[in-house]
Structures are given as structure tokens and as C-alpha cells.
Amino acid sequence: MNTTLKTLSIAAALASSLGLAGCAANTGSGNSAPLGHGSSSPMASMAPSANVDHNQADVMFAQMMIPHHAQAVEISDIILAKPDMPAEVTALATKIKAAQAPEIRQMTGWLTGWNVPTMMSGHSGHGMEGMVDDAGIDKLKSAMGAEAARLFLEQMTGHHEGAIDMAQQEISAGKFPDAVRLGHDIVDAQQAEISQMKQLLATL
Numbered sequence: 001m002n003t004t005l006k007t008l009s010i011a012a013a014l015a016s017s018l019g020l021a022g023c024a025a026n027t028g029s030g031n032s033a034p035l036g037h038g039s040s041s042p043m044a045s046m047a048p049s050a051n052v053d054h055n056q057a058d059v060m061f062a063q064m065m066i067p068h069h070a071q072a073v074e075i076s077d078i079i080l081a082k083p084d085m086p087a088e089v090t091a092l093a094t095k096i097k098a099a100q101a102p103e104i105r106q107m108t109g110w111l112t113g114w115n116v117p118t119m120m121s122g123h124s125g126h127g128m129e130g131m132v133d134d135a136g137i138d139k140l141k142s143a144m145g146a147e148a149a150r151l152f153l154e155q156m157t158g159h160h161e162g163a164i165d166m167a168q169q170e171i172s173a174g175k176f177p178d179a180v181r182l183g184h185d186i187v188d189a190q191q192a193e194i195s196q197m198k199q200l201l202a203t204l
Contacts, residue, residue, distance in 0.1 A: 054114060057173035061183065062107040063120045065166060068128050069100040069107075072159055075132065078140050079152040088200055089149045092193065096156070099189065103182065110179065130162020150204050153197045160190040160197075 076093040079085060111118045132140075132155050140151045163186055170183035 054176035058176040058179045059116055061170040062111050064128050066104050066107050069104050072100050073097050082148050129165050130159040146204050153201045157194055157197050160194050164190050
């Protein structure tokens with residue numbers, strides 16, 4: 001299974017499992033704040049009605065960011081499974097996973113509410129900037145120690161840069177308020193994490 005197909009499968013599994021876990025916890029507060037990056041309401045804005053005002057840019061943003069986020073979770077899981085990682089690297093991977101996994105569920109909820117597919121059929125990865133290819137994933141899996149930490153930081157930096165580009169496109173062209181707000185949150189959070197990762201790379 002190539003990286004794109006595997007990532008799509010991971011995204012679907014994450015969205016499904018998070019959705020099931022979230023059903024029992026939903027308080028029905030109606031708060032529609034974005035998830036993950038500082039939101040206090042992780043269950044909010046899961047499934048807007050089909051007639052909520054949105055456009056094709058919102059749809060593309062969610063459909064592309066779901067597998068993009070799923071790969072970030074996958075990469076984080078790889079590094080978290082390795083022994084003897086620097087504490088700062090482990091903490092960062094944990095933070096990224098904790099932020100992006102709920103956002104996958106949020107975006108899946110939007111697409112479901114809009115009655116559009118949550119995955120782009122036949123999507124080959126074109127346009128998903130910053131995605132790590134099969135060789136890069138395999139290299140990260142086999143690396144150990146400082147080399148694994150360095151690879152993680154380099155790969156995640158490029159991955160974040162791609163997500164920021166996609167989020168900025170949503171900010172410029174999107175219409176659905178929660179999606180535009182999530183775009184701003186992604187830009188703010190991931191720019192800060194890029195700065196942190198560059199600092200960590202300098203210490204390795």
C-alpha cells in the first residue's frame with residue numbers, strides 16, 4: 001500500500017474512531033469553536049446542516065487537510081514508539097497528535113453535513129503539499145536515536161509548511177466561518193511549531 005492510500009485509510013480510521021468516541025461526550029453546547037489548537041470545546045461543530053453557507057474552497061480544504069493531518073498523526077506515532085527520544089521531541093509529537101486527530105473528526109463532520117465525500121476519489125496526493133513519500137516514511141521507521149529525531153523534525157517542518165500553505169488558501173478563498181477560523185488556527189499553531197522544531201534541530 002502506497003503512502004497516499006495508507007494515509008487515507010488512517011484518516012478514515014481516525015475519523016471513525018474519534019466520531020464514535022465523541023458521540024457519548026457531546027454536550028450539545030452549540031459552541032462551534034475550532035478543535036485542537038486551543039479550543040475548549042472539542043465536540044463542537046461536528047456536523048453542520050447541509051444548507052450551511054460554504055463553497056468549493058471549504059470542501060477542498062477539508063478533503064485535502066484530512067489525509068494531510070492523518071499523516072502528521074502517523075509520523076508522530078512512529079516517533080512516539082521509538083525509545084530514547086529527546087523529551088522535547090516526544091512532547092512535540094504528542095502535542096501535534098493531540099491537536100490534529102480531533103481536527104480530522106471536525107472536518108469529517110463538516111463534509112458529512114455538506115453531503116459530500118470525506119475523501120477525494122482517485123486522489124493521488126497531488127496538491128497536498130508537504131506530504132512525506134514512502135521512502136521518507138520507511139527511513140523514519142528504520143532510524144534510531146538522534147537520527148530519528150532529526151528526520152522527524154525535518155519531515156514535520158516540511159509537512160507543517162505544506163499545511164500552512166493549504167490553510168492560507170482557505171483563509172483567502174473559503175466561506176464557511178469555522179473552516180476559515182481553523183485555517184487561521186493551523187497557520188498560527190504550526191508556524192510556532194516550525195520555529196520550535198528549527199530550534200530543536202540546532203541542538204541535535
